[in-house]
Amino acid sequence: MQELRVGRIFSCATNAQQCIDVVSRNEMYFAVLPLVHPRARREFSGRTERSEPFTRSDLTLPSNIWSSNVIGSLSPWLNFDSPCHKVRMDSEQALKQEMAWAHHISCPAVIAPPPGRSCNNYARCLYSQIAASGGTSIYVHMPLTWKDDPDSDKDPWETWNSVRMLCEHHFCLFVALEVTSDLPTDETLTQWLCEPVKLLILPTSIFLTNTSGFPVLSKRHQNFLRSFFWYNVEVAVSGRPRHEGGLLVYSQYLQHLFSSRTPLSDSERFEQPYWDFLQIPLQPLADNLESQTYEVFEKDPVKYVNYEQAVYLALIDLQANFGFRQDPFIVMVVGAGRGPLVRASLRASERANIAIFVYALDKNPNAVVTLRNMRVTENWADRVEVVQSDMRDFSPPVKADILVSELLGSFGDNELSPECLDGAQRFLRPDTGISIPVSYTSWIAPISSSKLHQEVKAYNDVKHFETTYVVKMHTHKVLSDAQECWTFSHPNREVPIDNSRQSRHRFQVKRSSCLHGFAGYFDALLYADVHISIYPETFSTGMFSWFPLFFPIRTPMFVGKGEEIELQLSRCVGDKKVWYEWAVVAPSVGPVNNVNGRSFSIGL
């Protein structure tokens, strides 16, 4: 999105074409128009049939304008939670009539008036419409703070949360967030970033005036808007213009603000197409990667630099231990792919001025073609031996001094690095052999993301809720700092080796939230002090090879302020597969997910 879509909210629109003219004259993109005149309060329980139309004709605008440049607004008098049965019933009938009309004129979305503190029937009526309708979205108008009672204990987010829980996180339900002049705490503001906010409503009354007389927003308001600009949001101005230049100066200011949003870094630009896109983790033992996949990951600007540094430090230490040695040090790269770790090792050797001989091992016959070609083109013949073999079957002619691998998944061990390296460590010199990585630790944090929940729910089965996904989480919020799960170290001299793990976590949550699952990360120690990490606290800036792992839960769980989320996590190892089981046990007890790896596992 190169331009912000700015719109104008009309509280009354007797002449729709005039409104559209106003919009385009002020460099705006869309108009929010009442579907029915706001004072046209209809009664449905009477038997009298009125002959006059309940609203203006659809012919007042061409179809393509209705469908592209108009958002409808529902009547402001609708009151679904009135104590009076008749008011509730008339509201429900009017809603039905207006939604049917919106559908008829191909209006893609409507804005519903703000729910009251009591919102149960409001939610029911909305759900009834989106469940039945032909895909017309409903934006729930939510203010950032309650106007009548800004210090209310239950903040607007909680009301919104009740509405969407009653509507089962329906994918046609969104928020039109009204930015108020009083802003709540930053904590509250960021909470809205993980919600499906489609529209920001900006009343003209929240704008200040700069020295030149133009409308500007306060710094906090600016920052809040800027943070939203990467979330595909539109903006609409409400209220009468209060600055010279009319509406135009508002839309120009907002475009200016949009163009000054923080640009994406290189790695963010790389990641952007993957935002909130669920990927099933690789099954590296079962599948062969494609060349394109290798190519993407080889471009990581951090990973192989760090690997090179790790090999470099390991070689220095080895030489310090051994003193002078006639033979070169043996480096075995297991899972060499198209050679990036071979290259990194050779660079380290040159930099340290310590000779090495590399065995480059891969089970993928296609990758081996590349490696064997490189051996020729890059003059590796005397320094590199290419072997096509599964590392579980290979019998090397010599023992290795360094075993280099990159078998880590987003959660560290989730692509079976422990099992692979346990098998490969027999290549290593028993006393002095070094594994790079030396160890890796898994981390986990609770998150809120209705977006990811909806993505999983769309599959409409339990299986997909019991699967973990690699995903660049964008529309989400981490509810509490990540905690350490477990660590694997290599070589592993335990007898017998037990790679099953269990961890229990208690996360404090700062404010009322909706739990949708957990994000998994890893931090790997390559060697000495060289790490690669996607755990947020130690994140290797610029590295883009790994996105976090998402552990969903089936039923989103409300977590009250000050309550704890308690998680039990297990890495289970069977004869033929490895899998995770996870269960939330607080604030309420959920089911054990993926018991026996029934829905998702990684084959051994």
Next chain:
Amino acid sequence: MQELRVGRIFSCATNAQQCIDVVSRNEMYFAVLPLVHPRARREFSGRTERSEPFTRSDLTLPSNIWSSNVIGSLSPWLNFDSPCHKVRMDSEQALKQEMAWAHHISCPAVIAPPPGRSCNNYARCLYSQIAASGGTSIYVHMPLTWKDDPDSDKDPWETWNSVRMLCEHHFCLFVALEVTSDLPTDETLTQWLCEPVKLLILPTSIFLTNTSGFPVLSKRHQNFLRSFFWYNVEVAVSGRPRHEGGLLVYSQYLQHLFSSRTPLSDSERFEQPYWDFLQIPLQPLADNLESQTYEVFEKDPVKYVNYEQAVYLALIDLQANFGFRQDPFIVMVVGAGRGPLVRASLRASERANIAIFVYALDKNPNAVVTLRNMRVTENWADRVEVVQSDMRDFSPPVKADILVSELLGSFGDNELSPECLDGAQRFLRPDTGISIPVSYTSWIAPISSSKLHQEVKAYNDVKHFETTYVVKMHTHKVLSDAQECWTFSHPNREVPIDNSRQSRHRFQVKRSSCLHGFAGYFDALLYADVHISIYPETFSTGMFSWFPLFFPIRTPMFVGKGEEIELQLSRCVGDKKVWYEWAVVAPSVGPVNNVNGRSFSIGL
């Protein structure tokens, strides 16, 4: 079940055949035998393979004895929630081994040692087994009070509830409830009646000694056992015999206690085959009932007596109003079926000595055959006219003084009595016409019943969780007094008539519970002070024509002590159908169930 199945718990059973001999010598039915010697603590993480067997041979008993007269018990040392990883892993492996062995010897169930206060991994390991196994049931050994800490805040039921929530209410998971000498409150005791308790464990130490030296239980213990005897429970004696006569006197005492259980009343005997059996409510407008169905309901000993009394009182009142009238009063029976209301009306007429003429209307051509035959055989020719017609189409030659119907469903209006009577009231004299029933009120109460939840869950779809069921609730607990929902009155002179209804309820819950849904009832005023009711407070004793209506919820909800359950209930009326929507909004917000009647509705 004419006899109580009593068993013996052996904490050690080196010779299985000897145990079986003890059991039969003491007039018992089954033995609980350790699957593996309780001190045979095995290690699985070592590599050494032991050559000796881990347990006695299956050949020590014939297959039919293993499968019919033995319950296995798992090793007492299993500790799934130990802080030590190795203990947890060994426990999990041992569990797997013992469950496989139980399956191998066709042992239908095993008893798991009591969970600790921390039970999350305990539940995970059990779930893993029941999800994978060939149907071997697991009974979780739960004491009524914690021995070490009887005053603990979190009572054993809460631990059990966590276990079964983690195991998703699996149908192979049961409770073996150990009756302790200290009994908790009655409230706690009755809570166990709605749980899947398969076995009561009675330690000999809880028995007292009567004046003849025989073992007896305290009155409270007796009552507790008696209340369980209608829940298909078995009983097992543990501990060494403490009375002369050895084990035999215990089993004889228990049989005696069983035979002295409160016998079932007539209506209970009628209902027993329907206990906890889900029935889809009738669609009376769409379906024709079968003769057999009519026959069952005609046997109700209360309903038609009350109808007769209502007609009797109505006739008396009419005559008082009209004074002497030449013509008989016109009674129209809409939905006459095989004639019980015609009969009741004629009886009332004779008793009051007031002449009537009856129009017996039914849309079912098969029922009309019966009615026309009756007209001959019962000499009704001058008093009864039989009309085959849908009451929506019928044009009667005269107006009725009394309109008698029995269109009520379990929840009152749920078989569309309001809509039918609104249509039929045009037969009625506009000023003095009387509808029997005059009005009816719907009532609702929150209930806990893992049994009913499992029955619905077995369908494995959302649709069945959004359906209401007629069910004689047996294994259940009403968590709070029923509350009134709404009332319909007839004739209904409103213009226009609106039969949609909404109600909101807040139920106080006395102790921690698991909410599985709601029970719906009705109370109908037939005429004057004559009611028929299945609402517990005013229940028409002996009436068996209606079982309550069950509104399930998808995700069972834990309700803490003192917390409130909040429910929103709607009766929705569309052009072609009527349906209910229900949503729990506290203690946590669930989805709106059956929105738009998408899963279940009653056709108009």
